[in-house]
Amino acid sequence: MDRKTASRLFQKLSRRFPEAKSELQYETRFQLLVAVILSAQATDISVNAATRTLFPKYPTPDAMLKAGEKGLLQHIRRIGLAPTKAKNIIKTCKILLENHDGEVPEDREALESLPGVGRKTANVVLNEGFDHPTIAVDTHVFRLSNRTGLAPSKNTVETERKLLEIVPDKWKPNAHRYLIMQGRYVCKAKNYNCSECVIVKECEFPDKRFLPKESGKLK
Incomplete structure (x- = not known):
């Protein structure tokens, strides 16, 4: 896919999801x-x-650190990998207080040094929290980048690099949000329906499927 087509793709996604933002x-x-x-x-x-x-009970690193892993687990126990996440978050709170005056650092290396924070998490924080034009590659972004031909690659790091090259600067601040919304609600891993897709003309996926609304069956 060329940059002109990529720009047209994001223009259409921006119209489809005008208020695309993190759902967290x-x-x-x-x-x-x-x-x-x-x-x-x-x-x-x-x-x-x-x-x-x-968050209402433990809104700051200091408050959450005082709660400890047990206090944190009372709220997050139903989330997958809760014990590991509780341990990482408490360690992160301690590092933030000791090394960053309790503030989240605006620096990729510093963010990725925090327990439980990988490249994708750092990109989300830099983008959502500091307005950096980073592109976070989650499962939806990775799938759409490959399926549409926007940034075909074998791993998320390569996907991010290719996206940063092909996505016009205008669309970079919201690029991953548009792709996430498209992947979550339209271009799903399974049971996708190309008749509901606004970027079907730009998409290079060879196995497009069109489901008529009236029958629900494949053409």
């Missing part, structure tokens, strides 16, 4: 960081259900 609920950069750590291998719905009681 948070009020501060610290809460964003915690929510993204919790979201690994978990749905945004389950994370929001947990943080709805967690």
Whole structure:
């Protein structure tokens, strides 16, 4: 796919999802960081259900550190990998307080040094929290990048590199949000329906499927 086609693709997605944004609920950069750590291998719905009681009680690194792993687990136990995530979050709180005055660092290397924070998490925090034009590659972004021909690659790091090359600067701040919404609600891993897709002309996927609404069967 060339840059002109990529630009047209994102223009159409921006019209389809004009208010595309993270579905995680948070009020501060610290809460964003915690929510993204919790979201690994978990749905945004389950994370929001947990943080709805967690954040009002422990809104800051200091408060959460004092709660400890047991206090944290009381709120997140239904989230996948909860014990490991609780341990990582408490360690992260301690590092934030000791090394960053309790603030979330605006630096990729510093973010990735925090327990439970990988490249994708760092990209989300930099993008959502600091307005950096980073592109976070999750399962939806990776799938759509390959399926559409936008940035075909074998791993997420390569996908990110290719996306940063082909996505016009205008669309970079919201690129991963548009792709996530498209992947979550339209171009699903299974049972996708190309008749509902606004970028079907730009998409290079060879196995397009069109499901007539009236019959629900494949053409």
